[in-house]
Amino acid sequence: MKVISKLLAATTALGMATGAFAADMTLKFGHVGAPGSLFEATVDNFAACVNGAMGDKVEVQTFGSSQLGKDKELLQKLKLGQVDFSLPSSVMSSVDDAFGIFEMPYIISDRDHMRRVQGAMMDTFQNAANENGYHIVGLAENGFRNITNNVRPINLPADLEGVKLRTPNGVWRLKMFQEYGANPTPMAFSDVFTALQTGVIDGQENPYAQIASAKFQEVQKYLSVTGHVYTPAYILMSKRKFDGLDAEVQAGLTDCASQTQDFTYEKAAELEASLLKVIEDAGVEVNTADKQAFIDASAPIYKQFADEVDGGQEMIDTVLGLGASG
Template sequence: MKVMTRLLAATAVAGMATSVSAADMTMKFGHVGAPGSLFEATAENFADCVNSSMTDKVEIQTFGSSQLGNDKEMLQKLKLAQMDFSLPSSIMSSVDDSFGIFEMPYIITSRDHMRRVQEEMMDVFQKAANDNGYHIVGLAENGFRHITNNVRPINVPADLEGVKLRTPNGVWRLKMFQEYGANPTPMAFSDVFTALQTGVIDGQENPYAQIASAKFQEVQKYLSITGHVYTPAYILASKKKFDSLPEDVQAGLTDCANQTQDFTYETAAEMESVLLKEIEDAGVEVNTADKAAFIEASKPIYKQFADEVDGAQEMIDTVLGLGQSG
């Protein structure tokens, strides 16, 4: 219950922090996460850090549950200066091909592995963001993704044959599930519950934190533990806006983003066991998929990524090599 206590505390503090203040600058942080989600905890922790450490300079107000739009819309709003921060994840692969590396199945094996990739390759991802008008203030996470559906338990890729599966708006996730035999459909996260409830789609894939907070367990029969993709999340700003901020504000925001990453990783690890039980207790049938079968079926996706994206093979080799470190 420690993790739930922490989430409630973070939300309560953030609620107080978004009251009227004397800060010079008010900044909006939007995300798609529902109450109780890891996204909410991440945004609230970042806002609390900034609001308490830069009281007279910056006040961050948070807006969850897609209040400011879906991920695609918020990316546009950042550039239009209609909001200041968002928390995209998989959709970043549609911003620049470099982020597609995190769409490769089973390429990230742990949070420690992700930290090593960050230390080694952050310049690559920051340049990719900058080239497209964005600035990565810091990294957080969405997490290890698993499949839920109403058709059958998924043990091997062939079990996905014909399953109508929602995916985020990322080209490589779409290709991956097509390769596995599913019928993937890109859809905004805010639309998924109703689509599952009405049978427009059979299933979806997300980390436990997103599944439980969005209450997908109320409209899904099966959860298959696949862990097929680990998706980082990005505390993202407009490059133009971030560059225009005073240097001390830039430094403060960056420092808080780094602190939030530590919080997010610890919270996410705790949430996994708690939320899996919550999903099971709701009556969802849980099975552990054949990881080796999925890894084998993923080889064509790696080849396609390497063939189509400049420098992709080098990125693949670097990330896989860092997975063997430590």
């Protein structure tokens, strides 16, 4: 019986191994999200969709927590063919100025507004991605961003004066917080917890899902609900890789990305409610900022974007117009 059991176990293991490598093509998806993050949920959902729909043709393998690199490294690895997918967000504004539109404070009011912007302007973003060697398979979400820090509650922009605040590697976020009076410091997401813990920086700004999954509530005293920026995330491939896939695979990936966006929006809305309580229960003091004061203080950033980015004012007017029509 022992021999038979061993043979059965070996056969089962062989079958599992064979199944794992049965797909014609294995694609690696690297991202920076921690366990329990919206990024992880998004990527896992996309992989499950692809693997279920196209298991014989394509298998997507997922690697979170910056295992395959930080955001900028992943963008480079896409072009080198070392990674097949990544999920960048704010960093895309450093790829092309067009993505900087989502760095404008309070320009996106809610997810329905974001869908209207996507419907009207996706060609603009896809063209910008293509010109830089990338292809957007679909959109997901990073979310509405709020500020945590160890100095004081942030109610007005003036409260940010001198606060050492981590920002992502995007030029417009940097400019925005400089305008508010903070001392912004671009830093990779994976380095933020230690920097907060050791006092290298005072604070950071992220959606609740990123704050809670990275456990920033363990090393921050204050959470100020500002909702200052809504950032989409991009299911991204290199253009060369995507263009080299057959039409059926391209269509399957695009369809799964669309389904994943629906999933992500529902999941994000759930997490917004549940994770605020997680952060509060950790002893973080929560206040709701004066959003109108931040909107008023944001006018110079809009002007700078309009002046410096080709077609910037037109993009601003289009996005704001789509919000008003909702």
